[in-house]
Amino acid sequence: MAEEEPLAGGRGRPGRPVALRGDRFVGLGLELNVDYVSAVVLDLTGGTRLAETRAATGTSDVDGLLDLAREALARGADGCTVVGAGVAVPALVRGDDRTVAWAPNLRVDGPSLAEALDDLVPGVRVGVSNDANCAAYAESHHGAATGVGHALYLTGTVGIGAGIVQDGEVMRGAAGFAGEVGHMPIGDSSAACGCGRRGCWEASVGLHAMLAAVGMAELDTPLATAAAVAERAATDRAVRAGLERVGHDLGLGIAMLSSVLDPEVVVLGGYFAPLGDLVLAPARRTLDERLASAAQVRPELRLSTLGTGAAALGAAELALGPVLAGELDLTALG
Helix, strand or coil, X not given: CEECCCECCCCCCCECCEECCHHHEEEEEEEECCCEEEEEXXXXXXXXXXXXXXXXXXXXXXXXHHHHHHHHHHXXXXXXXXXXXXXXXXXXXCCCCCCEEECCCCCCCECHHHHHHHCCCCCCCCEEEEHHHHHXXXXXXXXXXXXXXEEEEECCCCCCCEEEEECCEECCCCCCCCCCHHHCCCCCCXXXXXXXXXXXXXXXXCHHHHHHHHXXXXXXXXXXXXXXXXXXXXXXXXXXXXXXXXXXXXXXXHHHHHHHHCCCEEEECCCHHHHCHHHHHHHHHHHHHHCCCCCCCCCEEEECCCHHHHHHHHHHHHHCHHHHCCCCCHHHHC
């Protein structure tokens, strides 16, 4: 706690007000994804004490996530009290915010991930959340959707998920599964998806689909991969043509979602950001062609400003929610 100067002018002994130091209390946010793991340590002042993303070693790199979490706590939370922790995953998560119900691109199931993380932060209940929801929350509070009343966030990783934010709050739907847009039947009807079916949207616009379209290999992270593709596109007509097809299919899905949700802004995250207008331009053209009425307003398409750390940042922010809502008494923690 931080002490301030005594107050004078009242009866009796001068008082000495005491204020909590927000930088002493932190939340830990993590993300486990197909090809990378991320960690963010965020304090109550909104300051990011640590942010790091690493390549994953497999499709379920829980050990790598645990190692990164330990380092994040040692480097970013040294001398601080951890008052909340959460992990974002590309999965359907049940209403207990602990149980993974379905993760088509990861070998993670049930409460095992939350239980594996519990021992790292004694006394803190680790929450599990959908990655798109976490990233959407972060973008609405820190990134490209700040100040926007109604925003739709699209992940740009191996899978494609959506986070829907209304007035700064995530809309989760009746069972908490809203936003599972990657498996809408849009795009190439013959393309195989990680869920075992064919014709899913992410099989046409996900990271692996994009790489197949341009004939290039994946690098360590989605951002590094997309940066290499963008560089090649500057001199390779075939790569630009492949990205044109991806952008077209991206626009088809955004048009469908816009007709249903009427977002003010659509934020494109993950690998979409480094590609910029290489996919945005064809997506905008397709969106204009597919909106049914001139009365419909095309949502503004924006690129994420938070990169692959967006979901981990959102997980940290959501983990601090009970503190910010006054549900946790910090004075009892020292």
